[in-house]
Amino acid sequence: MSRLPDDRSVRLVRWWTRRYTAGLDQMTTAFRSAEIDSDLAEHDHFRRETEWPTSRIGRERVRRLLAGVPADIGWRHDRLRIRARPVVTTIVLPVTTVAQLLLAAYYVAFSAYLLGSSALADQQIWGRFPLQGFEGYADEAGASGVAFIIAGLGLSLALAAVARPVSPVVANAVTIPSAVFAVMFFWLGVWALGLIVLTGAATDLATRAPNPTPP
């Protein structure tokens, strides 16, 4: 049997193989390329035995290539998913889920505190009940509000530090709301933005859940 023929259609197949294996790990790329080279050589040998002319073999080669392009892209997607799955399922998900839950719990507590201290500062709760003699508590609420912000920042950054070696994306999702904490005390619009970012981070985690693969 001869080695790979030097033909335009062979070059096209090999070029396409390099394209759809780009960025995958070296072993996967090498195995796929070797497998395709083997297929090209076997195909050439088989058709030459049946006395097909070179041009006809080339046309069949291109037809097999083009008809298989969607599957090649799907194969690449499969490889990327398989490569990502063990990290997501065994390490990232539990750590980041716990991180997000802690952060969300803190966020809810802080939001409740923010509303409460705001009501105390106005000496009213929901604008209906005057609270005489609570002025001192409003000052204390302001001081403990700063403590809340510092504690929240510390918690968020610690969680981000834990998540970063495993998944930089999730670490960023944790860090962004923590940055929002610092300013939300002064601006309610940023508080709403923080909620949106947290929801986005939670959605991101949910979509990272592994999909079952048949069969």
Add this chain to the structure above:
Amino acid sequence: MPRRKPGSLLPLEVSILAACRDAGTPGIHGFALAQGIADAEESRRLTATGTLYRALHRLDDGGLIENWWEDPNEAAAAGRPLRRLYRITGAGATALARAQSDADELALRRIDPGFVS
């Protein structure tokens, strides 16, 4: 596109498993499988490269076939690129038998709608 039922096989996967089973050699390479499938279906067209190898890898990931690379000395002696060889596993043989039995039952139902297995 609807997701397929877990454990079910695509027609091409059934053809691949059947070709692996019928090969009668310790292992069969990808292009020989394409030939075997074309012969079995009495088709002149060979399965598209991407379609064939994606299906092979899917079956391999599912444990229905196993693969290994042939001895490099053998390939060098024959003057050709290294072959990746495939073989059906026990789980693959079971899945193939089930798929073929389901197909037979479906065919019988088409002939006789009152058929009960």
